[in-house]
Structures are given as structure tokens and as C-alpha cells.
Amino acid sequence: MERKSQNRTRIVGIRLTDAEFNTLEQRWRESTNRKISDYLRSVLLSKPIIKSFRNKSIDESMIMLIQLRNELNAIGVNLNQAVKKLHTFPPHADLKAWMLNQQLQNKILSNKLVEIKTLIQKMGEAWLL
Template sequence: MTRKKADRDARLSRLIGLRVSESFYKRLKEWLANSNCRSITELTRSILYREEIVWKHTDASLESTAIELAGIRKELNAIGKNINQITHHFHTTDSAREKFYDVQRIDKEYKQVSAKVERLLTIAGELSKKWLQ
């Protein structure tokens, strides 16, 4: 399937050479890093055409929260794997003493999960207060 040819008026067929100062070029590079444009050429074309440029903004205060949430997610995954292994051992063993020991270990793991869930709820509450101001 071939691509449809672009309209003659819409094609970028004319070249315009443009010289700028080093300071302005650095400013363009900074704008490029925070915009949705892929190249300086695309950025300058958008400025010339007065097209809408989407600026990307990250909230530095949320970085530590995101790192903490990622850590909690990793810990919860590890706890879940531990519970699955203990449950598998529980179902494969015939000894009542080993089953009792497995139940105690699972109880300990679930207590860790509840502590992590409480921390998640605290973080979610803080985030909702921040975003609903």
C-alpha cells in the first residue's frame, strides 16, 4: 500500500537559512528538552507558524514519592512471591507440624502486607490533598 502524496502547498520545499546567537541557540535547546518537538528545526517551524507547542513539566516534589511508591511495589511483589512459595509448600506437605509452621509464616507475611498497604494509603491521602488544593 503506497503512501498518499502530500499536497503541493503543504510540502516543505523551500529552504530558509537562519543564523542565531549562541545564547539563543542554547535557549532553543532548553525549550526543545521541555517541549513535544523532536528537533530544533521542528521547534523553530512551530514558532514561526505560531502552532501550539506542548510544554512538558515535571513536579520535583513528586519524585521522592514516585521512588517510594516504586520501592513499596517491589516489596509487595517480593512478599507476594514469598506467600505463593509458602502456600505451595503448605499444599505439598503432609506433616501437621510443617503446615502449622507455614501458617505462622504466612501470617507474618500478611502483617507485612498490611503495613505496606497502610503506607500506600497514607501516601495516596497526601497526594490527594496536594492535587485537590
């Protein structure tokens, strides 16, 4: 039993005006297709097109959450490095500077957690609308 190749080898080229292309691009962005070629293939072959509704306020919240996640990750790395350094201190070393640094890191972490809680609250309220 021989299988036919599913590779797309045929190319169809068309020319569009700027207005036509802008309309096409807008409709593609409203769909769930990740690539414009997939969207065009669906349109040309009369396949169903799934449109998605995007809540811009949630998109903005997600961008902020991603930034917060990255900051929390950096804080976690710093905390891990500080604890490793603590284990290398001689028994009689002055730990005052290390403890001050840890207090500062804890304050930063606490502030970031408050920001995350606020964003999660806002996202929850947006979903309930």
C-alpha cells in the same frame, strides 16, 4: 495512487555553545516532546509547542509508589510460593514454621499498605492545592 515516503532522510547539523545547548535542553524538557529532535522540528517548522507543568512533589511520590508496587509484587510472589508449599506438606507435617513465616509476611504487607495509603493521601492533597 503513489504515496510519497515519510522517512526523514535529510540531516541538518548545527553547532551550539554550552549555554545555547543548555537553554535548548531546558526548553525541550519543559515541553511535552519526548525527543529533542521532535522538539527542534516543531520549533523550526513553527508548529505549536505544548509546555507541561510538572509538580516535582508528585514525581517523587510516583517514584515511591513504583518502589512500593515492586515490593508488594515481591510479597505477593512470596505468598504464592508459600501457599504452593503448604499444599505439598504431608498431612502430619509441622506447620509451625510456615505459619510464623506467614504472620511475618502479613505484617510486612500491612506496613506497606499503610505506606501506600499515606502516599495516596499526600498526592490527593497536592492535587487539591
